[in-house]
Amino acid sequence: xxxxxxxxxxxxxxxxxxxxxxxxxxxxxxxxxxxxxxxxxxxxxxxxxxxxxxxxxxxxxxxxxxxxxxxxxxxxxxxxxxxxxxxxxxxxxxxxxxxxxxxxxxxxxxxxxxxxxxxxxxxxxxxxxxxxxxxxxxxxxxxxxxxxxxxxxxxxxxxxxxxxxxxxxxxxxxxxxxxxxxxxxxxxxxxxxxxxxxxxxxxxxxxxxxxxxxxxxxxx
Numbered sequence: 001x002x003x004x005x006x007x008x009x010x011x012x013x014x015x016x017x018x019x020x021x022x023x024x025x026x027x028x029x030x031x032x033x034x035x036x037x038x039x040x041x042x043x044x045x046x047x048x049x050x051x052x053x054x055x056x057x058x059x060x061x062x063x064x065x066x067x068x069x070x071x072x073x074x075x076x077x078x079x080x081x082x083x084x085x086x087x088x089x090x091x092x093x094x095x096x097x098x099x100x101x102x103x104x105x106x107x108x109x110x111x112x113x114x115x116x117x118x119x120x121x122x123x124x125x126x127x128x129x130x131x132x133x134x135x136x137x138x139x140x141x142x143x144x145x146x147x148x149x150x151x152x153x154x155x156x157x158x159x160x161x162x163x164x165x166x167x168x169x170x171x172x173x174x175x176x177x178x179x180x181x182x183x184x185x186x187x188x189x190x191x192x193x194x195x196x197x198x199x200x201x202x203x204x205x206x207x208x209x210x211x212x213x214x215x216x217x218x219x220x
Contacts, residue, residue, distance in 0.1 A: 018095035038186030052166035162189035167218035
């Protein structure tokens with residue numbers, strides 16, 4: 001499975017085309033207004049986990065627009081649910097770096113692959129709420145982001161790994177029609193190395209709690 005995830009990457013020449021279409025045509029055409037705050041917080045180097053809220057399948061595409069290669073000079077890799085790689089948005093998500101995880105049978109291969117991406121100092125997108133929620137409030141943050149981050153550091157302790165909380169907020173519960181507005185707020189990175197002196201269980205709990213607080217603060 002790990003090999004199949006690696007081999008699922010699209011041809012290198014498709015990625016810049018997808019970014020060009022996404023940033024130059026699709027997003028500006030579909031959304032009426034796009035406000036972005038905090039892009040200076042986005043690391044230009046090192047291992048990074050982007051941890052955004054999840055309200056729509058547009059989230060992944062908007063992340064490419066606001067934090068991808070035209071902003072940071074870096075491509076994003078996404079762990080997304082299998083169904084999110086299908087349809088119109090799915091075409092872009094796959095070519096922008098998405099790889100699927102099965103909701104019912106997630107297995108461990110996607111986790112191992114995510115850790116390998118971080119050890120290679122790439123940018124990994126993980127949606128910490130776990131699913132798409134149409135309701136506006138922040139839903140309980142799942143421990144998966146913290147576990148992946150801490151497992152990565154346990155395998156590569158000298159890695160400079162950061163988690164960047166991101167709020168994506170639409171002007172309607174589901175931006176299913178053209179003309180929606182969206183506000184993206186990027187928060188100060190959380191330094192994962194600050195949690196490694198704690199026990200794995202306590203570190204996971206503390207890091208998850210701090211990420212939830214950061215997302216709630218951004219989402220206000």
